[in-house]
Amino acid sequence: MYVLGIETSCDETGVAIYHSEKGLISDFLYSQVAMHSEYGGVVPELASRDHIRRVIPLIKQCLTHTNLSAPEIKGIAYTAGPGLMGALLVGATVARSLAWTWQVPAIAVHHMEGHLLAPMLEENPPAFPFVALLVSGGHTLLVRVDGIGRYQILGESLDDAAGEAFDKTAKMLGLGYPGGPKVSALAELGQPRFKFPRPMTDRPGLDFSFSGLKTFTLNTLQNSEKTAQDKADIAYAFQTATAETLAIKCRRALQQTGLKRLVIAGGVSANKQIRSALLTMTEKEQATLYFPRLKFCTDNGAMIAYAGCQRLLAGQHENLEIYAKPRWPIGELSAL
Ligand code: KG4
Ligand code: ZN
Numbered sequence: 001m002y003v004l005g006i007e008t009s010c011d012e013t014g015v016a017i018y019h020s021e022k023g024l025i026s027d028f029l030y031s032q033v034a035m036h037s038e039y040g041g042v043v044p045e046l047a048s049r050d051h052i053r054r055v056i057p058l059i060k061q062c063l064t065h066t067n068l069s070a071p072e073i074k075g076i077a078y079t080a081g082p083g084l085m086g087a088l089l090v091g092a093t094v095a096r097s098l099a100w101t102w103q104v105p106a107i108a109v110h111h112m113e114g115h116l117l118a119p120m121l122e123e124n125p126p127a128f129p130f131v132a133l134l135v136s137g138g139h140t141l142l143v144r145v146d147g148i149g150r151y152q153i154l155g156e157s158l159d160d161a162a163g164e165a166f167d168k169t170a171k172m173l174g175l176g177y178p179g180g181p182k183v184s185a186l187a188e189l190g191q192p193r194f195k196f197p198r199p200m201t202d203r204p205g206l207d208f209s210f211s212g213l214k215t216f217t218l219n220t221l222q223n224s225e226k227t228a229q230d231k232a233d234i235a236y237a238f239q240t241a242t243a244e245t246l247a248i249k250c251r252r253a254l255q256q257t258g259l260k261r262l263v264i265a266g267g268v269s270a271n272k273q274i275r276s277a278l279l280t281m282t283e284k285e286q287a288t289l290y291f292p293r294l295k296f297c298t299d300n301g302a303m304i305a306y307a308g309c310q311r312l313l314a315g316q317h318e319n320l321e322i323y324a325k326p327r328w329p330i331g332e333l334s335a336l
Pocket of ligand 2: 111
């Protein structure tokens with residue numbers, strides 16, 4: 001079964017076609033980074049307008065690239081939340097309308113379920129059950145995953161998400177948007193000079209907090225000469241503290257659940273130092289680390305097509321309403 005996936009929850013228009021037996025056939029992405037960088041962050045209204053401009057041409061491109069005609073598409077998956085309301089509505093409306101026109105089912109996909117299942121697109125996908133660390137711009141979640149839709153939240157951020165902390169640190173350091181990759185590039189020039197706290201690691205539990213780290217970063221910057229080397233050393237200290245904190249919590253989650261498989265996904269999982277800290281930790285724990293290829297760490301249509309395809313195969317689909325949910329706890333999803 002060919003499934004078209006549409007992702008428009010934030011600042012990337014992603015479209016892909018996934019086949020239930022053949023796997024991923026095609027995926028295209030248009031990133032709005034250049035447009036938003038002028039404003040130092042995502043401008044929701046501009047994001048929605050740009051999704052409107054890009055989504056149909058990307059769908060056409062996907063169909064042309066695969067030589068598929070519309071009647072061969074047997075289902076349409078779209079990101080219904082969480083995300084920016086206007087942006088979500090673009091994908092939801094286009095998906096629902098195409099499904100109506102082509103007389104095929106449409107399925108509303110949870111964006112974080114898409115991220116969580118992205119490693120399934122790789123050659124050696126993880127078997128269930130596993131622990132997943134989901135780290136994006138809006139979420140930091142540790143989840144026990146027993147199957148699709150069988151999610152038990154083990155821990156989450158009590159304040160800023162990990163990606164948000166990267167974005168705010170970038171702003172403080174004058175690096176602008178998008179923050180994560182910029183902090184990461186600057187950190188490569190940094191020296192181990194400052195020691196930043198590893199928040200909430202000195203007490204039991206699997207929750208996170210990144211706002212204290214943000215304040216610590218700001219204070220360190222203000223007390224420095226603000227030279228280029230100071231900034232690089234601060235970026236390095238921030239990234240190291242974040243990577244170690246995530247590794248400590250993931251180790252705890254593996255020990256607590258007794259599981260030996262860890263998945264990392266979401267935009268922040270593209271970070272090299274974080275991947276390497278988690279790799280070292282999982283090797284010590286005799287566990288295996290799974291992550292998506294770099295381009296599927298950040299937002300994309302492929303993960304939505306995959307997640308939607310699994311739910312459609314299980315017989316799920318939406319009724320005729322246009323379904324968009326800016327806030328949507330992942331624990332509310334139904335199990336397959
Ligand atoms: O998953 P994603 O593309 O969108 C959301 O669902 O939020 O994640 C975007 C987040 C942003 O906060 C961005 O700064 C962060 O992921 N990010 C990174 C890196 N690449 C993207 N953070 C750290 N290092 C990176 N290389
Ligand atoms: Zn995302």
